[in-house]
Amino acid sequence: MNHAPVLYDEVLRFLKPETGRAFLDATTDGGGHARGIMEAMPRDAIFVGIDRDKTMVDRLSREFSNDGRVRLIVGNFRDLQQITRRFADSFDGILFDLGMSSIQLEDSGRGFSFQKDEPLLMTYESEPEEGRETAAVIVNGWTESDIAEILKKYGEERFARPIARAIVTARKQKRITTTQELVRVIEEAVPARYRHGRLHPATRTFQALRIAVNDELEALAKGLEGAMTVLAPGGRLVVIAFHSLEDRTVKNFLRDSARDNKGVVLTKKPVVALEAEVRSNPRSRSAKLRAFIRNP
Ligand SMILES: C[S@@+](CC[C@H](N)C(=O)[O-])C[C@H]1O[C@@H](n2cnc3c(N)ncnc32)[C@H](O)[C@@H]1O
Known part of the structure; x- marks a missing residue:
């Protein structure tokens, strides 16, 4: 690559x-x-x-x-x-x-791509320090409104609120730890027309998480x-x-x-x-x- x-x-x-x-x-x-x-x-x-x-x-x-x-x-x-x-x-x-x-998108194995099934890290560091913020930490730990805010601000995601709500509901059942688990949550949270639009519905959420994880x-x-x-x-x-x-x-x-x-x-x-x-x-x-x- x-x-x-x-x-x-x-x-x-x-x-x-x-x-x-x-x-x-x-x-x-x-x-x-x-x-x-x-x-x-x-x-x-x-x-x-x-x-x-x-x-x-x-x-x-x-x-x-x-x-x-x-x-x-x-x-x-x-x-x-x-x-x-x-x-x-x-x-x-x-x-x-x-x-x-x-x-990094294709080969890092750190969860930058919504097309792969990888652990939800998204750190630019290939060897992140213990306790380092990761995408998994954000989706499993942050409040619904904080998640919605970064999706809106960094991802310009129209469905920031429903996606944030769906993430918080899903994680009550089970921690979200892989990219594909997150993709499924996002797909279920957005309207059908958005699901089949030009842009994959997870694009903006992934971008927002990456920007937040790496400050x-x-x-x-x-x-x-x-x-x-x-x-x-x-x-x-x-x-x-x-x-x-x-x-x-x-x-x-x-x-x-x-x-x-x-x-x-x-x-x-x-x-x-x-x-x-x-x-x-x-x-x-x-x-x-x-x-x-x-x-x-
Ligand atoms: C778009 S790539 C650069 C590609 C490079 N110009 C080339 O032509 O091969 C961006 C790189 O910036 C690194 N990066 C992002 N934020 C950084 C930061 N705050 N400090 C150092 N490197 C960073 C990423 O790890 C990534 O490898």
């Missing part, structure tokens, strides 16, 4: 890795964008990659074990400054490609702040978001940074995938890329 990097050419165009001494990919995953950056950057530049998923970092580490310019770290980009401090004081290019990858919006806000702190003069920051709340966070952050005279937003409107890319890689359909250049 591979992950096709989204907006690949656009990322390299905005990041300009041909010039600079240090590059940071805050969401390295399978290294789709990372390989492009490494190939294009000067021979004496360094590349730092971060990902929360140890399986992905281990995989890429094996590939680059002989390349002294490459450092790959398991970590959360919300701690970006602390993580990167030992490698470089500042970076000439920083990339965030948010959310989950196709590899994605908070991590993004902290990650962007950290990135701005370590962005070198003239350095470039590129962020790809897949969710409207994420994109709004990015948009507002870059606008405020420009207002504070830290630099200039390079994308008046977000850059989106061309039709050909959407056709070959449906994941790119909702991608929005924004870029920023730090003042010299």
Whole structure:
């Protein structure tokens, strides 16, 4: 299983890795964008990659074990400054490609996909710490109104209330521990026309749980702040978001940074995938890329 990097050419165009001494990919995953950056950057530049998923970092580490310019770290980009401090004081290019990858969806075994039958974890960490929030903890432990709230907020789910109610009713009979158990509860909670609509009725609930489990919006806000702190003069920051709340966070952050005279937003409107890319890689359909250049 591979992950096709989204907006690949656009990322390299905005990041300009041909010039600079240090590059940071805050969401390295399978290294789709990372390989492009490494190939294009000067021979004496360094590349730092971060990902929360140890399986992905281990995989890429094996590939680059002989390349002294490459450092790959398991970590959360919300701690970006602390993580990167030992490698470089500042970076000439920083990339965030948010959310989950196709590899995690298909191969992680952690319950990201409603099409598989897997334990309900949804943690980006492949080895979650003891006591870590998981999707199972949320659906079996949170109150009905808290569940409904995240389904509405992070999933924009129209049937947030009935789904939350059905989850709480079902768990009284038996703990919900697998993706398929949750899918059945959702299917029974929504009207028939929604069950057979364009989108699988579990899509939005799964998205909402993933965002909540990984505290994605908070991590993004902290990650962007950290990135701005370590962005070198003239350095470039590129962020790809897949969710409207994420994109709004990015948009507002870059606008405020420009207002504070830290630099200039390079994308008046977000850059989106061309039709050909959407056709070959449906994941790119909702991608929005924004870029920023730090003042010299
Ligand atoms: C869409 S994938 C990146 C794909 C990569 N650009 C490529 O082309 O192969 C997003 C990755 O970000 C990671 N991730 C999500 N939130 C993170 C966080 N807060 N800190 C570090 N990594 C994170 C996920 O584990 C996932 O591997």
